[in-house]
Amino acid sequence: MELFYHPLSRYSQKVLIALYEKQANFYPRITDLRDPLARKAFQQFYPSGKLPLLKTQEGQLLPESSIIIEYLDTHFQNGTELLPAEAERNLAVRLFDRLIDFDINNPLFQLEKLKYTPEGHEFEIKQLEKQMFAQFQRLDSHLRQNHWVCGDSFTLADCALIPCLSYSFAHLNLLDLDELVRYWQQAQLRGAWMLVLEEVLLVEMEENTGIRSIP
Ligand SMILES: N[C@@H](CCC(=O)N[C@@H](CS)C(=O)NCC(=O)O)C(=O)O
Structure with a gap:
């Protein structure tokens, strides 16, 4: 398989987490x-x-992070089961994956773009931050009953959420949301995310210094 991606793209990071969770080459x-x-x-x-x-082993080209992860989960039996077999849990995981992409990840793109050139966009930025904070508050109360996003096991929904949290914690005031903070701390200890983060930090370092390390 081949993955076309960029280490700094959150939707790419979502798929990278899944590949590492599945231990797929x-x-x-x-x-x-x-x-x-x-x-x-x-x-x-x-x-x-x-x-x-x-690009799958069969040469098929698959876009869309959630679809790619669904493909990985059905074709690789190793590692974490990212989409539960049980129908009700499966639906909950897919629902949270959609909600996170639409209500957190996509608005984060808007926020990043507006903050890049904030002059004249102050009101829009405030509105968006307020809207996003409300999403995180809802997520925080959901996490009171859930160790990962959907229960005790790590799923597709966690692959979707974790890449959104670095930027969110850096730019929104989330530190009073105890369960979200607990979740973010445990996510940072997850091996798959650590591997993704290593590549992110390397690319950020290369971009900031102009020095490209020898592979
Ligand atoms: N729904 C898509 C979103 C993918 C997406 O928006 N990717 C961004 C990078 S994170 C991209 O390729 N943007 C380039 C463009 O739109 O020209 C997914 O889940 O994979």
């Missing part, structure tokens, strides 16, 4: 869409031009 195809030539080449290969994209 893949060829990393780092694709930087900020580079016009790389973007053009990738769009020729896959016209919708979005990351992440999985």
